[in-house]
Amino acid sequence: MKKIINNPENVVNEMLEGIVKAHPEYVKRLEGFNVLVRANGPSKGKVALVSGGGSGHEPSHGGFVGEGMLDGAVAGEVFTSPTPDQVFEAVKAVDGGAGVLLVIKNYTGDVMNFEMAGELAKADGIEVDSVIVNDDVAVENSTWTTGRRGIAGTIFIHKIAGAAAEKGMGLPEVKRIAEKVIANVRSMGMSLTPCTVPAAGKPGFELAEDEVEVGLGIHGEPGTHREKIKSAAEITKDLMDKIFADIDLTQDDEVAVLINGLGGTPLMELYIVNNEVDKLLEDKGIVIYKTIVGNYMTSLEMAGFSISILKLDDELKELLNYKADTPAFKQL
Amino acid sequence: MKKIINNPENVVNEMLEGIVKAHPEYVKRLEGFNVLVRANGPSKGKVALVSGGGSGHEPSHGGFVGEGMLDGAVAGEVFTSPTPDQVFEAVKAVDGGAGVLLVIKNYTGDVMNFEMAGELAKADGIEVDSVIVNDDVAVENSTWTTGRRGIAGTIFIHKIAGAAAEKGMGLPEVKRIAEKVIANVRSMGMSLTPCTVPAAGKPGFELAEDEVEVGLGIHGEPGTHREKIKSAAEITKDLMDKIFADIDLTQDDEVAVLINGLGGTPLMELYIVNNEVDKLLEDKGIVIYKTIVGNYMTSLEMAGFSISILKLDDELKELLNYKADTPAFKQL
Amino acid sequence: MITRDLLLDILKNIAAVIKDNRQFLTDLDAAIGDGDHGINMNKGFKAVEEKLDTVRDKDCGTILKTTAMTLISTVGGASGPLYGTAFLKAAMVVNGKMEIDNEDIVKMFDEGIQGIIMRGKAKRGEKTMLDALIPAYEELMNSLKDGSTIAEAFNKACKAAYDGVEYTKTIRATKGRASYLGDRSIGHQDPGATSSYLIIKTVADTLNR
Amino acid sequence: MITRDLLLDILKNIAAVIKDNRQFLTDLDAAIGDGDHGINMNKGFKAVEEKLDTVRDKDCGTILKTTAMTLISTVGGASGPLYGTAFLKAAMVVNGKMEIDNEDIVKMFDEGIQGIIMRGKAKRGEKTMLDALIPAYEELMNSLKDGSTIAEAFNKACKAAYDGVEYTKTIRATKGRASYLGDRSIGHQDPGATSSYLIIKTVADTLNR
């Protein structure tokens, strides 16, 4: 294992310290917890958004704490859902009296831990609701699995529901918006290399020099299948075909595109992928309203990427364009 | 070679297409050239900034084209300086009548190609001047080398000289500001893995599983020496010691910090490094005015990082804080 | 009959066994999950062991509730809330008691399993810890009915849990992270079922000493 | 005496030799530079070869000027401006001429080297292309003075260039990218000196056919 770290058991703590020291104008840490909240929070009368999950997905989730996006982010151990007490602490800290929306990615552990936290918060008299993000079309439907996973499409929920909250909408409205985004976003990814959880010390899986893993999650868990590496055009087409099959898109529909790097893939390759995505959308007469390219929901140093497509309407467009000012996502 | 690309010979072209398609509100491409300029440029009466170099450093340099930073970016082949005709074309396209400043990193090829372009532009009646960035303290002084290299500290020149130009300063002033930044910024980097130029098809060097390369440039060229991998604290201290030895910093001085990822290193590790940098600066009573953490000047998929420290005064602070709106660097 | 001291022993021994099997459980999870099950469980039971000192002289319910809360707040992932809920439900059965009788044990086991089902919404045959726990529970109940001692009954339960783990190799996961693998999960044993087996085995071994 | 057709042949042959040595030059550059010298040079001379068709019936100066401009606008890196400038300076010597005589050749070679020095500010002994070119030039000049034919003179120049390349192995680079390596550049031959040797060798081989 070759990493720039100190003690593998202490990476989350040191990382959180490093984030707070880098961005004190945006975030502060809840003393004794792996929770980042807005430096100037809580915002009185504003619905608060709390997201989180295992660490190793940076800049998710702490990087999106700030104006127009999250109010709090809870960091579990690497690739491990945070525990209910941590989430509960975040909820208490960000509640400004207008209630808290939990943004949960659909992994058994995340769902259970966040829901337990929600129960604790409700028992404490805090208004809490939650949405479950499940954008990953690589996973079969819920007859055979726990349902689709939440992956990079989550960024759109943070951005758009975050804008709704910032604009002063109430908890039911913010939840409705978040669910609209969830209903309209689909993603799929692939990877060229595994990644190594520091505490594990060795890669989660192995890939031959000419092999790629298709449809994998964001925790280094194996994907749907392996295949020989193909050209960027072919890989992109495969992923887009799966996305197209799962979302109703017709000519003149408007979409937002996220080409998300998994941590070890250079921007050069992400832009080459974007070039292919653009062609495929153009072929169908679909209008690209906004494109985001970069590392937003990563899996440590894994090489690979995911594509997320969000179908937009006027309401989502306006919220997508709303100002955001966070360490990792800014929009003027 | 495992990359998400199509034809290795065509990566720069496809990448530039992908950038323009992702960010049409920021950049457009000069037809037939590997040059990106502001979508709404040239800005009449404003000094224009042109930067560039080999490709493979994304988001440098095209990602910094936009309000408050660059007016044009010239992309060479991967890790190869662009040719004079390309730079010349960029200069012609961005000139708004107030002259053009070339930001050149101190590599023999870059200096010669950009200077030839400057000569062509002057012959064409355009007011052109240039600055040469040489922030890399890993390299010995110019008795033994062509002088220190330009690496990630270049971002500060783009940001600060870009702000000066945006504020309406004249070419000599913008140049003075750029040179002040150059005089006050020092950087040093290290890597855990090599990277592979697509057209070459194999890594530029090899490293054992427990070895790191210290003080290397941003083109995969070997560094000053190799050593066994150490802890983040030790590695950071080594690099900071070299930086401290080269820049006059005393108690209460204010600095900006850039922890720059080389492309394959996760943000988690960069933040762990930032935590160490912060401690070392604090120990000396040096005040951190602003910190930037992320992939800004990369070497394809190389794992590793560099630290840049910029000593600030009131003028530089004001310009550093000035609004910027580009694909890869935004400041509200 | 399990005395408070025996209960404390059992918990300490579980912590030791989980620690010994940290890498094994992690490797099992790496094959079909995300490779953290051993790390998470070890973190949790290490914390439990440390916490036990503070409740040595409390009743069995308090000891088990403390165990549950510690697991919930340290393990994380899927197994944290599941084991945590199981211990919490079991704790409620022996609230205030200084000893646990055989009837309690059956009830605790049943409540624990119901807690896991409530929290995780899985059923037997979905390649989870339930595939070790439910057969073990059934075997325990039947053996006690047939007149076995508690130590004998746990030996049989342990055997059933083992078979349950073996059975998870033959089926496809439809719950938890391994479900994403589809048929590729077949052939691998479930990490959570394995940790459940190890826990039951440790109870049996401790009782048989 | 080099006729226009011979000049065109030489340039075509250089393109072929550079192509054959693309990987070799790149590997040399990977060791002490950034591993692109062969790629860059090949790109440049391939473009030159394609461009030659458009200037077949022009004078030697135009042919060489076209070569220079093509190299400048395709090679990039350090070697692009350097070789480009060298060819540009050499072109100026034979402006309008349909043939190149021995005196021109010496002058062209000298002017080319001066161009490289002007552009790159290096001198002999800094582990650059100059360490192949300057000894080759001196040998060429002396041989011609001593009455050698141009073909013989280029053979000797080629030998001197080769020795120059060998010499670069023994010294530390103080110019170009290899200078960053400090003493670690010792033991490696300079890629630019090697491409210069290959170019001179190709001239020699073409003249000797």
Ligand SMILES: Nc1ncnc2c1ncn2[C@@H]1O[C@H](COP(=O)(O)OP(=O)(O)O)[C@@H](O)[C@H]1O
């Ligand atoms: N819904 C569920 N019900 C019961 N057990 C489950 C469920 N989901 C997962 N598990 C168990 O949890 C184990 C994985 O635990 P662990 O690796 O700690 O969590 P995670 O999958 O979040 O990383 C699986 O092997 C399985 O036995």
Ligand SMILES: Nc1ncnc2c1ncn2[C@@H]1O[C@H](COP(=O)(O)OP(=O)(O)O)[C@@H](O)[C@H]1O
């Ligand atoms: N200042 C200089 N003067 C003469 N030759 C130089 C100079 N700098 C570099 N070179 C030559 O250029 C060669 C490297 O060329 P190339 O790899 O194409 O450029 P780059 O170093 O920009 O990648 C070196 O091997 C050396 O011979």
Ligand SMILES: [Mg+2]
């Ligand atoms: Mg996990």
Ligand SMILES: [Mg+2]
């Ligand atoms: Mg180069």
Ligand SMILES: [Mg+2]
């Ligand atoms: Mg797991």
Ligand SMILES: [Mg+2]
């Ligand atoms: Mg080179």
